[in-house]
Amino acid sequence: xxxxxxxxxxxxxxxxxxxxxxxxxxxxxxxxxxxxxxxxxxxxxxxxxxxxxxxxxxxxxxxxxxxxxxxxxxxxxxxxxxxxxxxxxxxxxxxxxxxxxxxxxxxxxxxxxxxxxxxxxxxxxxxxxxxxxxxxxxxxxxxxxxxxxxxxxxxxxxxxxxxxxxxxxxxxxxxxxxxxxxxxxxxxxxxxxxxxxxxxxxxxxxxxxxxxxxxxxxxxxxxxxxxxxxxxxxxxxxxxxxxxxxxxxxxxxxxxxxxxxxxxxxxxxxxxxxxxxxxxxxxxxxxxxxxxx
Numbered sequence: 001x002x003x004x005x006x007x008x009x010x011x012x013x014x015x016x017x018x019x020x021x022x023x024x025x026x027x028x029x030x031x032x033x034x035x036x037x038x039x040x041x042x043x044x045x046x047x048x049x050x051x052x053x054x055x056x057x058x059x060x061x062x063x064x065x066x067x068x069x070x071x072x073x074x075x076x077x078x079x080x081x082x083x084x085x086x087x088x089x090x091x092x093x094x095x096x097x098x099x100x101x102x103x104x105x106x107x108x109x110x111x112x113x114x115x116x117x118x119x120x121x122x123x124x125x126x127x128x129x130x131x132x133x134x135x136x137x138x139x140x141x142x143x144x145x146x147x148x149x150x151x152x153x154x155x156x157x158x159x160x161x162x163x164x165x166x167x168x169x170x171x172x173x174x175x176x177x178x179x180x181x182x183x184x185x186x187x188x189x190x191x192x193x194x195x196x197x198x199x200x201x202x203x204x205x206x207x208x209x210x211x212x213x214x215x216x217x218x219x220x221x222x223x224x225x226x227x228x229x230x231x232x233x234x235x236x237x238x239x240x241x242x243x244x245x246x247x248x249x250x251x252x253x254x255x256x257x258x259x260x261x262x263x264x265x266x267x268x269x270x271x272x273x274x275x276x277x278x279x280x281x282x283x284x285x286x287x288x289x290x291x292x293x
Contacts, residue, residue, distance in 0.1 A: 006059070009032070033078040065101060089113070098111055100118065135270075156180070173195075220247060
């Protein structure tokens with residue numbers, strides 16, 4: 001019997017994800033929340049959410065944003081409301097896999113109560129590292145669009161040395177920028193130095209922003225505060241790549257006349273096709289591993 005996959009909602013990345021999953025053998029894919037697409041997907045069934053029989057589903061793929069705190073799903077390509085209640089999840093087969101980009105307390109608890117597996121894709125190292133590439137390219141694009149000087153020889157501070165911060169620092173350095181990276185972990189500071197970049201302990205960040213043209217934050221915590229912003233040159237630019245609400249005091253930046261841009265979800269904006277393929281490749285790998293079991 002074919003494995004039944006339901007893709008419920010999603011943004012531009014999911015158009016490529018759908019194309020990729022459509023080619024899976026021994027699989028039937030159902031689309032929910034794509035009825036406003038001008039061009040449909042030949043051979044795939046599109047149905048209304050109310051007609052979806054969850055007891056038949058083997059795989060459920062939710063949008064990158066998952067659900068809100070009451071189970072509502074954001075359907076970019078549809079106006080129909082979709083709410084995944086706790087009771088909805090309880091009608092799934094216990095063997096069902098639920099994929100999401102990120103999770104929250106509601107989604108985690110609802111799937112746990114239903115005793116079904118929840119897989120937050122953006123928590124995985126492979127997805128996060130692959131996604132860091134279009135994120136870095138998007139940051140470069142925004143830097144070019146919002147400055148009147150070259151990246152080459154610019155003084156750039158990247159805050160955070162996680163999966164995104166590492167790639168961002170690498171890419172800007174390759175453009176010839178003078179890159180510093182601010183981090184807490186002593187091992188990260190050693191690695192930053194080994195890479196030929198300038199390491200700044202996070203508690204000393206404010207002492208270095210006076211020599212900064214572009215400040216890029218990757219940490220989803222209130223890191224870029226008044227002390228750091230207050231020392232930035234008037235031409236300084238802040239690009240915050242952290243998830244909403246970011247880690248920048250945007251109100252203070254505005255008062256100082258410093259342009260600060262919150263830019264989460266750059267992969268979906270800059271390279272939706274590549275980002276969709278990344279998600280599809282990981283999902284296919286997980287499904288193959290599950291079938292092997």
